[in-house]
Amino acid sequence: DQQVKQNSPSLSVQEGRISILNCDYTNSMFDYFLWYKKYPAEGPTFLISISSIKDKNEDGRFTVFLNKSAKHLSLHIVPSQPGDSAVYFCAANEGAQKLVFGQGTRLTINP
Amino acid sequence: KAGVTQTPRYLIKTRGQQVTLSCSPISGHRSVSWYQQTPGQGLQFLFEYFSETQRNKGNFPGRFSGRQFSNSRSEMNVSTLELGDSALYLCASSLAFGPAVSPLHFGNGTRLTVT
Numbered sequence: 001d002q003q004v005k006q007n008s009p010s011l012s013v014q015e016g017r018i019s020i021l022n023c024d025y026t027n028s029m030f031d032y033f034l035w036y037k038k039y040p041a042e043g044p045t046f047l048i049s050i051s052s053i054k055d056k057n058e059d060g061r062f063t064v065f066l067n068k069s070a071k072h073l074s075l076h077i078v079p080s081q082p083g084d085s086a087v088y089f090c091a092a093n094e095g096a097q098k099l100v101f102g103q104g105t106r107l108t109i110n111p
Numbered sequence: 112k113a114g115v116t117q118t119p120r121y122l123i124k125t126r127g128q129q130v131t132l133s134c135s136p137i138s139g140h141r142s143v144s145w146y147q148q149t150p151g152q153g154l155q156f157l158f159e160y161f162s163e164t165q166r167n168k169g170n171f172p173g174r175f176s177g178r179q180f181s182n183s184r185s186e187m188n189v190s191t192l193e194l195g196d197s198a199l200y201l202c203a204s205s206l207a208f209g210p211a212v213s214p215l216h217f218g219n220g221t222r223l224t225v226t
Contacts, residue, residue: 032211043217093210097142098167103153
């Protein structure tokens with residue numbers, strides 16, 4: 001049972017435009033959500049997070065939106081840069097330090 | 112500050128063997144978690160240790176075990192290896208309770224291939 005789903009395995013965006021990565025979850029008990037970015041041959045790197053009591057969190061070019069009623073979150077990257085090309089994972093906190101991850105979306109930024 | 116260090120980076124084992132993976136967390140981090148990454152399943156939680164105690168365990172068979180030492184270093188062991196155990200094993204460390212306080216910092220992983 002996949003509690004966190006990223007339905008788009010890949011996304012291609014033009015440099016300078018907005019990248020929007022989506023994530024859906026099923027467990028209403030999740031109280032904290034995170035996005036990680038992963039380059040090949042490296043471990044995931046923490047990007048941005050959001051508490052379930054908020055609906056938006058912004059950090060530079062990255063903004064995460066949370067819609068609790070729809071059990072949906074999204075990551076916006078504006079403007080997209082070539083260095084943003086990576087696999088992006090959304091994750092939900094299930095208590096203590098246990099994270100439930102989505103399957104990832106491969107983002108490619110085209111020059 | 113050094114990041115999370117995992118050794119070895121690559122391992123090739125045959126079915127039936129056992130393997131031990133090692134993880135050194137970031138200095139000062141007392142929580143260590145292990146995840147398995149496979150192409151079809153994404154990252155799946157194995158277990159988490161804090162102060163030498165296993166606090167949480169994922170849905171993996173008993174062949175997967177771990178431990179944490181007093182210096183917070185952790186090891187993960189897989190016995191009676193199966194072909195399906197081929198994966199990237201990621202270790203992550205953090206300061207304290209909950210990602211809201213301290214997000215996980217991942218190592219670069221150990222790539223295990225079982226033949």
